[in-house]
Amino acid sequence: MSRAASFLSQHGGAMTEPSVSPDDIIGLVAPRLVEVERLFHENLASPIAIVGEIGEFVGQGGGKRVRPTLHLLAADLCGYRGKHDVLLATVLEFIHSATLIHDDVIDAAAIRRGRPSVNRRWGNTITVLFGDYLYAKAMELALRAGSLRVMDRLAWITLRMTEGEMMQTRFAGRLDLSIEEYMDLIERKTAVLFGGCCELAGILSGVDPSAERALRQYGVHIGLAFQIVDDMLDFTGDPAILGKPTASDLRDGKATLPVLDLLHSGPARGRELATAIADHRAPHAEGDSVELVSLLHECGALERAETRARHHAELAIRQLDDFPACPARRALAGVPELLISRNR
Secondary structure (H helix, E strand, C coil), X not given: CCHHHHHHHXXXXXXXXXXXXXXXXXXXXXXXXXXXXXXXXXXXXXXXXXXXXXXXXXXXXXCCCHHHHHHHHHHHHCCCCCCHHHHHHHHHHHHHHHHHXXXXXHHCCXXXXXXXXXXXXXXXXXXXXXXXXXXXXXXXXXXXXXXXXXXXXXXXXXXXXXXXHHHHHHHCCCCCCCHHHHHHHHHHHHHHHHHHHHHHHHHHHCCCHHHHHHHHHHHHHHHHHHHHHXXXXXXXXXXXXXXXXXXXXXXXXXXXXXXXXHHHHCCHHHHHHHHHHHCCCCCCCCCHHHHHXXXXXXXXXXXXXXXXXHHHHHHHHHCCCCCCCCHHHHHHHHHHHHHXXXXX
């Protein structure tokens, strides 16, 4: 299976069987995903040696291409027949890549997708500049669509995502966040871009404002569900597959939904463990993470997080009600289950 299609194959069988298979979905967009890959790699190249060197490294790192896939499916749903869907799918992947690179600098991450992170290899200064370069490249590419509305929405999306990054930095090490603060954070950091992927397809296609809103809300709810599941996998995923140890987010000072639930409704021992793991100055045993995961299960925090993720998945599917029945609509209705039940 191609690297561009890989995200849809990474789902487990423990949850409800999806209504469509990964192959059903990929079959609708595969040729255009190949074009996205080509355009992505082509625009990572540069005559400036250091830019080209890092660009080649980033290009080899692959990725699930979730966001381009959603954009292309949404374009099909709207009956789009032009060439700019591939262009904007590439733009969205550039923006996503830029956020990951900046995230790794902020988190002092050493590994990304099983390889050394860009900041580990080239240092923070060059890495921040390269992330900025990717944002600029994304906007340069987007100009080819010739749409002021597209540029306006991309600017809005980028601003909201940057706000989310700044909020996360301010929230680092805080275990007293409210659920509302957490949801606001993940909407800005993650869900806004998912919403933009789908909304931009509607803008390209010239659909009416209500359809644009529905597409945006579909993407936002998908993004919220995606991030909640990502936060759960920090405790339930296989560290060998994820490429990071259990409770890595908490070790980085990030209070995710399962932890916040545990702190609000779990035993005192849960707060003690979570605080010790989040505070690098406090000693904690290697077995603390294992005990914490056990408490998350016992108090129902992980189950409630999954329920919330499924709620947003259901809300996403409802946004498709007024669109005509077609293969793209069926695929988009099947994506939430595949994303929720993925194992990495």
